[in-house]
Amino acid sequence: MKAEEIIAGEANTIVPTYSRPEVVFSHGQGAYLYGLDGKRYLDFAAGIAVMALGHSDEEWVRAVCQQAGRLTHVSNLYHTAPHVQLAQRLVENSFADRVFFSNSGAEANEAALKFARKYAYKGQENGNKNQIVAFSASFHGRTMGALAVTYKAKYREPFGPLVPGVSFAAFNDLASAAEAIGQKTCAVIVEPVQGEGGVHAAEPSFLAGLRSLCDEHEALLIFDEVQCGLGRSGHLWAHQAYGISPDIMTLAKPLAGGLPIGATLVTEAVAQVMGVGDHGSTFAAGPLVCTAAQVVFDRVNQPEFLASVRQKGELLKKGLLALDPEKVMAVRGIGLLVGLQFTFPVVPLVAAAREQGLLVISAGEDVLRLCPPLIVTAEQIEEALAILGQCVEEMAA
Numbered sequence: 001m002k003a004e005e006i007i008a009g010e011a012n013t014i015v016p017t018y019s020r021p022e023v024v025f026s027h028g029q030g031a032y033l034y035g036l037d038g039k040r041y042l043d044f045a046a047g048i049a050v051m052a053l054g055h056s057d058e059e060w061v062r063a064v065c066q067q068a069g070r071l072t073h074v075s076n077l078y079h080t081a082p083h084v085q086l087a088q089r090l091v092e093n094s095f096a097d098r099v100f101f102s103n104s105g106a107e108a109n110e111a112a113l114k115f116a117r118k119y120a121y122k123g124q125e126n127g128n129k130n131q132i133v134a135f136s137a138s139f140h141g142r143t144m145g146a147l148a149v150t151y152k153a154k155y156r157e158p159f160g161p162l163v164p165g166v167s168f169a170a171f172n173d174l175a176s177a178a179e180a181i182g183q184k185t186c187a188v189i190v191e192p193v194q195g196e197g198g199v200h201a202a203e204p205s206f207l208a209g210l211r212s213l214c215d216e217h218e219a220l221l222i223f224d225e226v227q228c229g230l231g232r233s234g235h236l237w238a239h240q241a242y243g244i245s246p247d248i249m250t251l252a253k254p255l256a257g258g259l260p261i262g263a264t265l266v267t268e269a270v271a272q273v274m275g276v277g278d279h280g281s282t283f284a285a286g287p288l289v290c291t292a293a294q295v296v297f298d299r300v301n302q303p304e305f306l307a308s309v310r311q312k313g314e315l316l317k318k319g320l321l322a323l324d325p326e327k328v329m330a331v332r333g334i335g336l337l338v339g340l341q342f343t344f345p346v347v348p349l350v351a352a353a354r355e356q357g358l359l360v361i362s363a364g365e366d367v368l369r370l371c372p373p374l375i376v377t378a379e380q381i382e383e384a385l386a387i388l389g390q391c392v393e394e395m396a397a
C-alpha cells in the first residue's frame with residue numbers, strides 16, 4: 001500500500017480516536033524509525049516509552065522468532081516455562097512476592113484495584129472500606145476502573161457513571177492527601193513520576209507521607225510504574241530512587257519490548273486474598289510475550305545499563321536547560337523521562353521537530369515529553385538537542 005492509500009483508508013475504517021500525522025512508518029532500527037518515503041526519524045517517543053531496547057533489537061528478534069516457532073499461546077489453563085521465568089525475575093528483583101500478568105497498563109491497574117478491594121473486603125467487618133484515593137494530573141488508563149482514577153475530566157465525564165468510590169487529592173500535597181485518606185480507604189494509587197499528566201516527579205516527602213498514611217489507615221499503597229518503571233528512571237523501579245516500597249506495583253509499557261503485556265506485582269499478604277477464579281485473562285503471560293520480556297528485563301537489570309540511563313538523562317537535561325528560558329519554563333523528570341514545559345502549546349513544536357526528523361510527544365498542552373529508547377547514545381541525544389534547539393528558536397514566543 002502507498003502512504004496516501006493507507007492514510008485515506010484509515011480515515012474510512014478506523015474509529016477516529018487519534019489524530020495522526022501524515023507519516024507512515026515501515027521499519028525501525030535502534031533509536032531510528034524509517035518512513036515509507038525513506039525518510040529517517042530519531043525516535044524520542046519510543047512508542048510512548050515502550051521501546052526500551054529500541055527497534056528491531058537483534059537478541060529480542062531472535063528470541064521472539066524462535067519462541068513463535070515453538071509455542072505462542074496455550075492460555076492460562078496450562079503451565080508454561082516463560083511465564084514462571086519472567087515472574088521469578090520480577091519477584092527476585094523487587095519488593096513483591098507474586099505477580100499477576102495481563103495485557104496492558106490499564107489492565108494491570110484494574111487488577112491492582114480489584115486486589116485492593118478484595119483485600120479490604122476480606123478484612124473488614126462493616127463492609128464500607130472500599131474507597132480509593134488518586135491524585136491530580138494522574139493517568140492510569142482508559143478502562144472503566146483505570147479511568148475512574150484518572151484525573152482529567154475530559155477523559156472521564158462522557159463515560160460515566162464510572163467505578164464509584166474514588167476521590168482525588170492534590171499531587172505532591174501531603175495535607176490534601178491526609179484529608180482524603182481515612183479508615184474507609186482501601187487503596188491509594190499514585191505514579192511516583194507522572195507521565196501523561198506533564199512529567200511530574202513526586203517529592204520524596206510526599207511518597208513517604210503516603211506510605212505512613214496508608215499504614216496508619218490500613219490502606220494499600222499502589223505505585224503505577226507503567227511508564228516510569230523498568231529502568232526509565234535510571235533505577236530498575238522509580239520508587240527505588242525514593243527508598244519507599246508499595247504494596248502493589250503495576251508495570252506495562254516497556255516490559256515486553258513492544259509486545260502487549262501488563263503486570264501487577266504484589267506482596268504475599270495481598271496475593272493471599274485472591275483465589276482460583278477471582279481474576280483472569282485469556283491472552284496474558286503467553287510464552288511469546290514472556291520470552292520477549294525476559295530479554296528486556298535481563299538487559300535493563302544491569303547496574304551499568306541503569307547507570308548509563310542516569311548519565312544520558314543528565315546529558316539530555318543539561319542540554320535542555322540551555323534552551324531559551326523565555327520559552328522554556330521548566331525542565332523536569334528523572335532518567336530518560338524528561339518533560340519540558342513551554343510558555344505556549346507544543347503541538348506546532350512537535351510537528352516542526354518531526355519535519356526535521358525528530359519524533360517527540362506531548363504530555364498535556366504545553367509540555368513536551370522526551371522518552372527515547374533506553375539504548376539511545378550520547379551522540380543521538382546531541383543530535384536531538386540540536387534539532388530541538390533549532391525548532392524552539394524558530395517558534396514565536
Ligand SMILES: *Cc1c(COP(=O)(O)O)cnc(C)c1O
Nearest residue numbers: 104105106139140141195226227
Ligand atoms: C500508559 C499508561 C497507562 C495505561 O497503559 P495502557 O497500556 O495504555 O492501558 C497507565 N498508567 C500509566 C502511568 C501510563 O503511562
